[in-house]
Amino acid sequence: MKKELMDILVCPVCKGELKLSVDEENGVGFIHSISNSFPIPSVIRVAYLIKRPRRLRKLTRFEIFNRDRYTCQYCGKETRQLTLDHIIPRYRGGQHTWENVVSACVPCNRRKAGKTPQEARMRLIRPPSYPHGSTFFIPYQYQQAKSEWQKYLPQ
Numbered sequence: 730m731k732k733e734l735m736d737i738l739v740c741p742v743c744k745g746e747l748k749l750s751v752d753e754e755n756g757v758g759f760i761h762s763i764s765n766s767f768p769i770p771s772v773i774r775v776a777y778l779i780k781r782p783r784r785l786r787k788l789t790r791f792e793i794f795n796r797d798r799y800t801c802q803y804c805g806k807e808t809r810q811l812t813l814d815h816i817i818p819r820y821r822g823g824q825h826t827w828e829n830v831v832s833a834c835v836p837c838n839r840r841k842a843g844k845t846p847q848e849a850r851m852r853l854i855r856p857p858s859y860p861h862g863s864t865f866f867i868p869y870q871y872q873q874a875k876s877e878w879q880k881y882l883p884q
Contacts, residue, residue, distance in 0.1 A: 786860055788825065794832050796860050801834035803841070803851045812838045816857070817845055827859040 759766045786792055793813060800807045802814075814833035817823030820843065831853065833841070841849040 788827055788830065792860070793830055796827075796857075797832035800832065800854070801837050802831040802854050802857070803833055803837040803846075805854055806834050808834055810835060814838050814841060816853070818843045821845075828857055831857050 758769050760769055761767075790813060794811055797811075798807070799809060799811065801811065811832045812835060814831050814837075815823045815825070816829050816831060819825065823829050837851065841851055846853060
């Protein structure tokens with residue numbers, strides 16, 4: 730992870746030498762050499778800045794649900810049973826863009842149907858936006874699974 734708490738990459742430990750400061754948090758095993766054993770840490774924190782090119786994120790269901798934290802953007806219910814909702818319906822000229830697509834639970838999506846939020850008398854919890862390259866991102870399913878990561882993650 731970068732100092733700004735961005736994931737850089739996930740790779741197997743056997744891909745070469747590591748010259749990093751290591752925070753040993755509940756390691757995941759050991760690397761054995763002929764004469765020594767070294768613990769494999771589950772978290773490696775880089776203490777200096779590494780410049781990396783910004784990449785564009787694709788607009789996918791997975792990315793939208795992660796951006797919205799698996800929460801319906803109309804009622805606030807956290808659920809795994811989500812649908813994508815176009816704020817301005819596509820048949821009315823709404824685009825399939827980061828700023829026009831949000832996560833919605835099935836009941837809210839049915840209630841809104843082909844209307845705008847104003848017409849359906851529904852309010853968005855927060856306005857949708859493109860997740861910038863500097864936005865910290867860990868897929869939702871890993872946030873719960875790796876408890877030793879919690880002290881390094883923003884709340």
